[in-house]
Amino acid sequence: xxxxxxxxxxxxxxxxxxxxxxxxxxxxxxxxxxxxxxxxxxxxxxxxxxxxxxxxxxxxxxxxxxxxxxxxxxxxxxxxxxxxxxxxxxxxxxxxxxxxxxxxxxxxxxxxxxxxxxxxxxxxxxxxxxxxxxxxxxxxxxxxxxxxxxxxxxxxxxxxxxxxxxxxxxxxxxxxxxxxxxxxxxxxxxxxxxxxxxxxxxxxxxxxxxxxxxxxxxxxxxxxxxxxxxxxxxxxxxxxxxxxxxxxxxxxxxxxxxxxxxxxxxxxxxxxxxxxxxxxxxxxxxxxxxxxxxxxxxxxxxxxxxxxxxxxxxxxxxxxxxxxxxxxxxxxxxxxxxxxxxxxxxxxx
Amino acid sequence: xxxxxxxxxxxxxxxxxxxxxxxxxxxxxxxxxxxxxxxxxxxxxxxxxxxxxxxxxxxxxxxxxxxxxxxxxxxxxxxxxxxxxxxxxxxxxxxxxxxxxxxxxxxxxxxxxxxxxxxxxxxxxxxxxxxxxxxxxxxxxxxxxxxxxxxxxxxxxxxxxxxxxxxxxxxxxxxxxxxxxxxxxxxxxxxxxxxxxxxxxxxxxxxxxxxxxxxxxxxxxxxxxxxxxxxxxxxxxxxxxxxxxxxxxxxxxxxxxxxxxxxxxxxxxxxxxxxxxxxxxxxxxxx
Numbered sequence: 001x002x003x004x005x006x007x008x009x010x011x012x013x014x015x016x017x018x019x020x021x022x023x024x025x026x027x028x029x030x031x032x033x034x035x036x037x038x039x040x041x042x043x044x045x046x047x048x049x050x051x052x053x054x055x056x057x058x059x060x061x062x063x064x065x066x067x068x069x070x071x072x073x074x075x076x077x078x079x080x081x082x083x084x085x086x087x088x089x090x091x092x093x094x095x096x097x098x099x100x101x102x103x104x105x106x107x108x109x110x111x112x113x114x115x116x117x118x119x120x121x122x123x124x125x126x127x128x129x130x131x132x133x134x135x136x137x138x139x140x141x142x143x144x145x146x147x148x149x150x151x152x153x154x155x156x157x158x159x160x161x162x163x164x165x166x167x168x169x170x171x172x173x174x175x176x177x178x179x180x181x182x183x184x185x186x187x188x189x190x191x192x193x194x195x196x197x198x199x200x201x202x203x204x205x206x207x208x209x210x211x212x213x214x215x216x217x218x219x220x221x222x223x224x225x226x227x228x229x230x231x232x233x234x235x236x237x238x239x240x241x242x243x244x245x246x247x248x249x250x251x252x253x254x255x256x257x258x259x260x261x262x263x264x265x266x267x268x269x270x271x272x273x274x275x276x277x278x279x280x281x282x283x284x285x286x287x288x289x290x291x292x293x294x295x296x297x298x299x300x301x302x303x304x305x306x307x308x309x310x311x312x313x314x315x316x317x318x319x320x321x322x323x324x325x326x327x328x329x330x331x332x333x334x335x336x337x338x339x340x341x342x343x344x345x346x347x348x349x
Numbered sequence: 350x351x352x353x354x355x356x357x358x359x360x361x362x363x364x365x366x367x368x369x370x371x372x373x374x375x376x377x378x379x380x381x382x383x384x385x386x387x388x389x390x391x392x393x394x395x396x397x398x399x400x401x402x403x404x405x406x407x408x409x410x411x412x413x414x415x416x417x418x419x420x421x422x423x424x425x426x427x428x429x430x431x432x433x434x435x436x437x438x439x440x441x442x443x444x445x446x447x448x449x450x451x452x453x454x455x456x457x458x459x460x461x462x463x464x465x466x467x468x469x470x471x472x473x474x475x476x477x478x479x480x481x482x483x484x485x486x487x488x489x490x491x492x493x494x495x496x497x498x499x500x501x502x503x504x505x506x507x508x509x510x511x512x513x514x515x516x517x518x519x520x521x522x523x524x525x526x527x528x529x530x531x532x533x534x535x536x537x538x539x540x541x542x543x544x545x546x547x548x549x550x551x552x553x554x555x556x557x558x559x560x561x562x563x564x565x566x567x568x569x570x571x572x573x574x575x576x577x578x579x580x581x582x583x584x585x586x587x588x589x590x591x592x593x594x595x596x597x598x599x600x601x602x603x604x605x606x607x608x609x610x611x612x613x614x615x616x617x618x619x620x621x622x623x624x625x626x627x628x629x630x631x632x633x634x635x636x
Contacts, residue, residue, distance in 0.1 A: 127445050142611075269442060300456075304458055
């Protein structure tokens with residue numbers, strides 16, 4: 001019966017403000033009808049990429065947002081998920097659904113083992129440590145002959161739609177990533193009001209105080225780190241079949257780790273809908289800017305813009321869009337002379 | 350045996366450059382408990398300052414060293430006054446993301462301005478020259494880079510130990526509050542720490558131009574090597590930076606020789622991981 005409790009909790013959004021619930025409902029509705037309304041191929045790929053990055057941002061929120069542990073190596077789990085699907089498919093012609101558990105299991109196992117070490121580190125040390133671990137994995141995948149190194153893996157082509165190998169039509173892929181996105185959202189929604197979620201927020205605010213209250217700090221952090229790796233690996237598995245080609249540059253690179261943390265930071269780290277807003281701002285901006293600049297654009301322009309955004313947010317508004325909204329609400333209440341006592345934090349409890 | 354000696358020497362030479370790099374980072378860390386993610390980017394821009402001086406002003410890479418020092422110092426001062434100062438009052442997440450953003454900004458800014466091409470100096474006093482000392486053939490460029498780094502390291506060390514400013518910096522690192530009560534302007538010490546870090550990283554970069562290619566993305570590798578060095582030596586420890594720098598240089602060359610040149614960075618990152626895990630205070634760290 002416990003499982004029903006968890007599912008009920010995952011679908012409970014009652015602590016969010018009315019505006020937030022309406023926004024979420026509108027978003028889900030828009031995702032559901034999108035392929036029927038929009039026929040433009042480019043807009044459809046942007047929508048898929050938005051859902052993909054939003055999902056990865058949600059995965060970051062478990063450990064980075066609610067836990068306050070700045071993970072700068074999120075790409076490695078995406079890579080494990082992608083290679084878990086792609087490698088057996090290329091080598092032995094295994095279907096998607098056999099490769100998926102392998103990739104996810106590897107991501108969890110790796111996060112468990114390394115997490116037991118990494119998560120003893122605090123603050124900067126953890127951030128640098130995750131960066132180092134991700135760089136080691138990237139190098140190993142680049143130089144290992146078994147993973148086909150930097151040449152990458154081209155998935156065998158099947159006739160779409162093929163549900164065994166998950167090679168779908170564009171509309172099929174839209175609903176596939178939408179389902180994964182909703183699953184991640186529900187998981188994070190359960191997580192933030194679970195015991196584990198409260199433990200992580202306590203750790204984020206003051207690790208020593210959390211430990212003195214009897215929280216097993218390391219165990220809690222490792223659990224959240226592993227959950228985060230599952231969600232990221234699912235995203236990676238999707239990426240492999242969606243693009244049909246992966247290499248260390250596309251699924252393990254530092255740039256991807258940065259993007260993952262960025263989506264959460266821009267929207268609001270530690271806020272349920274933060275990564276969704278972050279991806280909604282960043283992905284269309286990036287894809288349409290890239291399309292406008294075309295091939296003759298300035299190299300690395302997108303990351304130059306991200307860098308400015310990161311610095312401005314860090315200096316002025318570390319809570320991103322969520323922080324801006326909070327400040328705005330507070331300012332309006334004060335301007336109209338109303339009490340701010342009953343004010344709820346943005347993004348629920 | 351000769352091979353081992355050759356490799357050992359080249360490791361020590363590279364290690365002295367790492368020591369100079371680590372010095373800047375460890376001083377900043379000691380004073381204000383902040384890690385500068387953009388340290389390798391300071392070095393990268395120092396390399397460009399040195400290379401551009403060589404390419405457009407005077408065809409000698411060594412002439413770029415003082416220019417790179419000035420550019421690095423300016424970068425450090427700007428980074429502190431415009432960004433880091435503001436981050437210090439924010440939450441920890443802002444401090445980590447702040448200099449990480451600076452790293453990205455400099456990295457991709459350099460990519461936009463200088464383009465992705467690798468550049469290298471082809472002529473100069475020590476470029477591609479050999480130095481024969483007692484039967485050993487050494488790369489003159491590496492010897493000069495190591496000697497220059499050792500000299501600058503010694504200079505900063507003496508400054509820290511012998512001058513009033515150096516003592517004030519050390520006092521700030523030891524106990525910020527107490528230093529302030531003694532009348533030390535700790536805010537100014539932060540600024541000086543960043544200027545010092547930028548200047549040393551910049552000069553280390555210009556010294557590398559004699560034998561190392563210049564590219565916008567080279568900073569990341571050096572950042573990670575520097576983090577490892579600082580962690581190994583002990584965050585905040587100046588003598589530790591010297592010893593650890595040489596050790597990291599040795600680890601690098603022997604990995605390249607014994608295991609594989611492609612995996613030398615993987616091994617260095619692993620060293621970082623193991624050090625912070627099992628001996629977080631490093632070899633000579635205070636805490």
